[in-house]
Amino acid sequence: MKLFQQLLVAPAALGLLAPLAVVNSPAAHAAELKINSVSDYTDVADSEEQVTSITQFSDVYPTDWAYQALASLIERYGCVAGYPNGTFGGNRAMTRYEAAALLNACLDRITEVTDELRRLIKEFERELAIIRGRVDGLEARVGELEATQFSTTTKLKGQADFFTGGIKYADRDECNEEEPGECTSDAFNFSYRLTLNLNTSFTGKDLLYTRLRAGNMDNQWTQTDSYLADAKKGDSTLKVDKLWYTFPFGSGFKATVGALIENYYMIETPTRYKPILKAFKLGGYGAVLGASTGQGFGVQWRQQVSPGEPALNIAANYVADGGDGAKGDSKEGLFGENTDAYFLSQIGYGNRQWHISALYALKNAGQKEVCVTDEAGLESCSISSGAKAAMGYSTPRAKDLGHPLSAVGLRGYWSPIDSGWIPSISAGIDFGFADGQFDGNAEAVKGWMVGLNWKDAFMDGNKLGVGFGSYSSYATSVKGQGWPDDENFAVEVYYDFRVTDNIQVTPAIFWVDDAYGQEQLPGQNKFGGLVKTTFKF
Numbered sequence: 192m193k194l195f196q197q198l199l200v201a202p203a204a205l206g207l208l209a210p211l212a213v214v215n216s217p218a219a220h221a222a223e224l225k226i227n228s229v230s231d232y233t234d235v236a237d238s239e240e241q242v243t244s245i246t247q248f249s250d251v252y253p254t255d256w257a258y259q260a261l262a263s264l265i266e267r268y269g270c271v272a273g274y275p276n277g278t279f280g281g282n283r284a285m286t287r288y289e290a291a292a293l294l295n296a297c298l299d300r301i302t303e304v305t306d307e308l309r310r311l312i313k314e315f316e317r318e319l320a321i322i323r324g325r326v327d328g329l330e331a332r333v334g335e336l337e338a339t340q341f342s343t344t345t346k347l348k349g350q351a352d353f354f355t356g357g358i359k360y361a362d363r364d365e366c367n368e369e370e371p372g373e374c375t376s377d378a379f380n381f382s383y384r385l386t387l388n389l390n391t392s393f394t395g396k397d398l399l400y401t402r403l404r405a406g407n408m409d410n411q412w413t414q415t416d417s418y419l420a421d422a423k424k425g426d427s428t429l430k431v432d433k434l435w436y437t438f439p440f441g442s443g444f445k446a447t448v449g450a451l452i453e454n455y456y457m458i459e460t461p462t463r464y465k466p467i468l469k470a471f472k473l474g475g476y477g478a479v480l481g482a483s484t485g486q487g488f489g490v491q492w493r494q495q496v497s498p499g500e501p502a503l504n505i506a507a508n509y510v511a512d513g514g515d516g517a518k519g520d521s522k523e524g525l526f527g528e529n530t531d532a533y534f535l536s537q538i539g540y541g542n543r544q545w546h547i548s549a550l551y552a553l554k555n556a557g558q559k560e561v562c563v564t565d566e567a568g569l570e571s572c573s574i575s576s577g578a579k580a581a582m583g584y585s586t587p588r589a590k591d592l593g594h595p596l597s598a599v600g601l602r603g604y605w606s607p608i609d610s611g612w613i614p615s616i617s618a619g620i621d622f623g624f625a626d627g628q629f630d631g632n633a634e635a636v637k638g639w640m641v642g643l644n645w646k647d648a649f650m651d652g653n654k655l656g657v658g659f660g661s662y663s664s665y666a667t668s669v670k671g672q673g674w675p676d677d678e679n680f681a682v683e684v685y686y687d688f689r690v691t692d693n694i695q696v697t698p699a700i701f702w703v704d705d706a707y708g709q710e711q712l713p714g715q716n717k718f719g720g721l722v723k724t725t726f727k728f
């Protein structure tokens with residue numbers, strides 16, 4: 192036996208035995224050496240009927256101070272034996288012979304275990320060598336990745352969307368007769384959108400978000416009355432599309448500042464419905480939540496509760512809409528009098544299964560003075576009504592607003608606990624009010640939508656979706672004209688088919704009725720069909 196193996200087991204055995212022995216005491220020297228007892232002990236220790244459980248000793252109890260040490264020697268090494276009468280004799284003095292017998296038995300067991308390990312190592316020597324080689328190879332690859340990695344703080348996630356499909360007008364010829372060349376794009380097409388998300392964290396709790404996007408959609412998918420939620424108009428130029436930084440502070444607070452951001456990124460997501468048409472985005476992309484990318488900042492607070500428990504959330508933010516915040520004009524910039532300023536606030540309550548929130552938006556598109564000189568040299572000036580830049584999806588009459596626009600909205604969703612025939616429900620409704628300063632200006636607008644999703648529809652992992660509602664915010668009151676005939680409607684149906692964890696195919700159809708309200712041309716209603724294929728990487 193190797194020396195270090197003996198040294199390992201010796202302290203354990205002696206730690207148990209030393210308190211039981213009376214070393215160098217007069218009684219020990221005077222005690223009669225009981226050779227027969229030693230013989231009995233060694234006979235038992237060497238026998239095949241070793242003690243396998245401490246419960247076999249009739250005089251050892253869990254309350255004894257050495258109970259755990261004795262149990263460990265029995266269970267781990269199986270080298271402890273008692274006396275023929277079934278006792279351990281823990282309270283009697285032990286002779287040096289008995290101590291030697293016990294220690295020898297334990298060392299023999301260690302030798303047996305070690306020999307067994309040697310045999311196993313020899314038997315699986317080839318497999319162990321293969322594993323050792325693989326570990327060495329993995330270490331080399333990890334070292335190479337660490338040396339060539341893109342960043343230690345940034346994670347890249349990408350998505351490529353392919354769109355194939357087309358749009359059919361209700362009556363293209365009738366539309367073109369009313370306004371020549373207005374209804375011409377109904378060809379079958381193939382286009383794409385590419386998204387690269389860069390998520391950077393410096394502390395593990397903060398986030399610098401950068402989104403790069405490119406697309407080649409210059410077709411019906413980017414037209415106002417059939418705009419897709421995932422559309423990207425462009426010439427395949429990759430550019431920075433979103434850029435902001437968010438960080439936590441205090442208890443439940445989070446602050447965000449963005450050079451390229453939309454207001455709805457700084458609130459609790461108020462819907463669970465992911466639409467095909469952008470008009471149904473966020474429970475209605477109109478009077479309250481419709482916006483353009485700009486410069487802004489916001490603060491959010493969420494109640495700290497146990498996971499799954501309903502929580503209260505409050506948010507407020509400001510965005511200089513349409514990029515006005517980056518301009519250097521003295522009347523524009525982040526807070527200029529002609530800046531398209533957009534304030535949004537939210538208060539909500541719920542969890543991942545259900546949520547309801549109330550929202551308020553103030554859209555202040557700065558009025559601009561427009562001056563025209565006639566043939567006689569006389570100059571006449573007028574103030575253009577604003578709020579168009581921050582209206583999101585609205586009919587032409589709804590966009591012609593006085594200044595400013597105040598809008599309130601309700602959003603909510605509910606999801607069943609288990610998948611089945613009962614769908615998750617998302618819904619939203621908006622009302623907007625403006626001080627109409629000119630005859631013909633809209634004074635009130637409205638929009639609504641309902642979205643239904645069936646999880647695991649027909650097959651596990653797939654999803655069926657149905658959305659319907661007003662295509663955009665429409666005017667309900669116009670100064671000097673009362674109630675206009677401006678209402679519109681749209682409906683969509685889609686099915687997400689998950690091919691793999693990273694590939695999804697989504698066939699969809701939709702119908703848009705009177706997207707432009709009372710300015711709709713005859714025959715301009717649209718029926719569309721497409722197949723979207725999504726690759727995530």
